[in-house]
Amino acid sequence: MSALHVQGHVYLIGAGPGDPDLLTVRALRLIEQAEVVVHDRLVSPEIMALVPEGAQRIDVGKAPDHHPFPQANINALLVSLASRGSKVVRLKGGDPYMFGRGSEEVAELRTAGISYTVVPGITSAQGIASATGVPLTHRGLATGVRFVTGHCRAGHELDLAWAGLADPETTLAVYMGRGHAAEIAARLIGAGLPADMPAMLVVDGTRASEEQHFTTLDHLGEVAAGLDAKRPVLMMIGQVVTLADALAVREAAALERVGHG
Structure with missing residues (x-):
């Protein structure tokens, strides 16, 4: 079996501004099916409550002047998780491509040959x-x-x-x-x-x-x-x-x- 078939997939999902009712139908479906959720600080607790109980949760959130998980580390983490065959939800507040560094993460996934999907969110x-x-x-x-x-x-x-x-x-x-x-x-x-x-x-x-x-x-x-x-x-x-x-x-x-x- 080729490496492509054992790889996982990364879904970069926009969680919107906080109200779970503002999630897209596609975002909600993918969150409920997630195996691993890599999430930012601004994803609301109400939306995190939708993550399945058995899913692994990894908090990579940044605060003003406090970045305990640098962007390069987040990029590498996504590649590593997907390479192990996981269905990874990268959950971001707002929209992944609106001041969310989604394009940087996509560039890293492309370079590593990891398949991905971007799901827009309400900014x-x-x-x-x-x-x-x-x-x-x-x-x-x-x-x-x-x-x-x-x-x-x-x-x-x-x-x-x-x-x-x-x-x-x-x-x-x-x-x-x-x-x-x-x-x-x-x-x-x-x-x-x-x-x-x-x-x-x-x-x-x-x-x-x-x-x-x-x-x-x-x-x-x-x-x-x-x-x-x-x-x-x-x-x-x-x-x-x-x-x-x-x-x-x-x-x-x-x-x-x-x-x-």
Whole structure:
């Protein structure tokens, strides 16, 4: 029997932003059939509860400034597990190809001759847009959306195309930017974005523990500084934030109090 027939298979699966109801049907089916699950820190406990009892679970999660399992080791682990004939589920928060290093893992699998399948997931910005009522685009407010990372390697400067990002008709969805929120705001304002541009920070988006914090660009840093660094935070910047469901309810309640005052 050739080596190809005794090899396992790696499924790179996007687990979405946390709510298990947002998993794709294919993702759920493969998770329930997994023999080994290699998972990130941001995969929610509710989704991990779907993993079969007998499956091996390997936590390779990274936290800000704390990477106990380097990416090169994760790549090698996937190759090793599949080479032993295992059906491996590589479970990632959001989508494997959206700031998830899925393409790096795929490149390693290709080089090693390991078969793989990528199963897309709902990325955080999409899930949070639906959960909060903030559309990523809206006629008259945002003609486009940009997904950017607010994280950089230790010792490196956050180098983004600030002039291109500072477009008042574009929604910015900033991943992993909590620790650099003040710098991001200052650079965007310096590039021409209004200081009073609406902004929203969502903690644990789509989960039961979700928190929504509304502010403006010039106060983004101070709001971000008060959030728990261990919990995932997505920042959305743009006029579309004014359409948030929670914000509308809050403003209506404030007007009602004034009317009865």
